[in-house]
Amino acid sequence: MPALLRTASELSAMMRKAPFTLKKGEPPLLVGFVRTPFTAAQKRALLALQTPTDEFKIVGREFWWRSQVRQSENKLNNASLEKACGFASTIRNVNTVRTMAERWGA
Numbered sequence: 001m002p003a004l005l006r007t008a009s010e011l012s013a014m015m016r017k018a019p020f021t022l023k024k025g026e027p028p029l030l031v032g033f034v035r036t037p038f039t040a041a042q043k044r045a046l047l048a049l050q051t052p053t054d055e056f057k058i059v060g061r062e063f064w065w066r067s068q069v070r071q072s073e074n075k076l077n078n079a080s081l082e083k084a085c086g087f088a089s090t091i092r093n094v095n096t097v098r099t100m101a102e103r104w105g106a
Contacts, residue, residue, distance in 0.1 A: 005033075006033065008100070008101070008104035011097060011100055011101040011104070012101045014031075014059070014060070014062055014097070014101070015097065015098055015101045017059050017060075018059075018064065018094070019057035019059060019064050020055075020057065020064050020066045022094060022095075026066075026068070027067055027068065027069060027070045027071070028070075028071075028093045028094065028095065029064065029065070029066055029093070029094040030064070030065040030066075030067070030071075030091050030092065030093060030094065031062055031063070031064055031065070031091065031092055031093075031094055031097050032062060032063040032064075032065060032078070032081070032089045032090070032091045033061065033062055033089060033090045033091075033092070034061050034062070034063070034087045034088070034089050035061070035087075035088065036061065037060065037061055038058055038061075038063075038087070041086070042085045042086060042087055043058055045084055045085040045086065046058065046063060046081065046084075046085045048084075049076060049081065049084060049085075051076075052068075053067055053068040053069050053074075054066075054067045054068075054069075054074070054076055055067075063089075064094075065091070078091050
């Protein structure tokens, strides 16, 4: 599995453009990093995986995943997303990304 990195300034800019806000009591909000911008086919494939409990937003080279269920209880996971959409990704909890952006961001 590749490790897909962003610079500190990219993380800060990404957090400013976050399409979701984490509400208290909700399962963690996740951010997926991909190497290159999404193709039209990859966008369609990812958005087709949305369910009443899983919502995706694509912003640049990241996708944001808001789920109403915990990852341990979810039928979707990083491997199933990669297989269905044809991309490699690294997924992190938004709190981790926010902390890195605040600590090292521009």
